[in-house]
Amino acid sequence: MVHGSEETVGFRLWPPVAIGAPLFVGWLATSFWGDPVGLSGWRIPLGWALVLLFVGWNGWSLWLFRRHETGMLPGQATHAMIEEGPYRLSRNPLYVGMLALYLGLALLAPTSWGLVMFPAAVLLVLWGAIRPEERFLHERFGAPYDDYTRRVRRWL
Numbered sequence: 001m002v003h004g005s006e007e008t009v010g011f012r013l014w015p016p017v018a019i020g021a022p023l024f025v026g027w028l029a030t031s032f033w034g035d036p037v038g039l040s041g042w043r044i045p046l047g048w049a050l051v052l053l054f055v056g057w058n059g060w061s062l063w064l065f066r067r068h069e070t071g072m073l074p075g076q077a078t079h080a081m082i083e084e085g086p087y088r089l090s091r092n093p094l095y096v097g098m099l100a101l102y103l104g105l106a107l108l109a110p111t112s113w114g115l116v117m118f119p120a121a122v123l124l125v126l127w128g129a130i131r132p133e134e135r136f137l138h139e140r141f142g143a144p145y146d147d148y149t150r151r152v153r154r155w156l
Contacts, residue, residue: 007077009136013128019098022121023106026114035112043107050104058097061086081141083148091152095125130154
């Protein structure tokens with residue numbers, strides 16, 4: 001567990017590890033045992049579309065962090081609650097984007113085992129990052145954050 005302070009989130013598991021580890025395990029399984037299901041030609045345009053979605057969506061989200069002068073990385077202080085842009089659609093747009101990247105990379109690799117491991121990535125990021133982050137934001141911002149959670153979904 002990464003411990004936070006009054007101004008930072010204490011993650012149980014760093015989000016890129018929570019999302020990247022299952023993809024890596026899927027890739028290893030494909031390397032050792034091959035893919036049980038062949039992924040046809042549709043995977044390439046869909047994979048690239050998901051990668052580009054990640055770049056635009058996460059770029060927009062990170063730009064808002066910078067504009068609001070609040071921490072973008074673990075260990076940086078959280079000074080503001082962002083409710084605009086992608087944060088109007090999801091309380092966790094960076095994780096949504098990272099999960100889209102996961103799917104895009106699994107399709108481009110290709111690794112159907114990586115696609116099978118996708119639910120593990122969702123559960124790990126939920127347990128390791130989102131739940132601790134939600135507790136932290138509730139403690140940090142109180143009623144305004146609680147109102148935000150009632151208006152905006154966790155994912156999409």
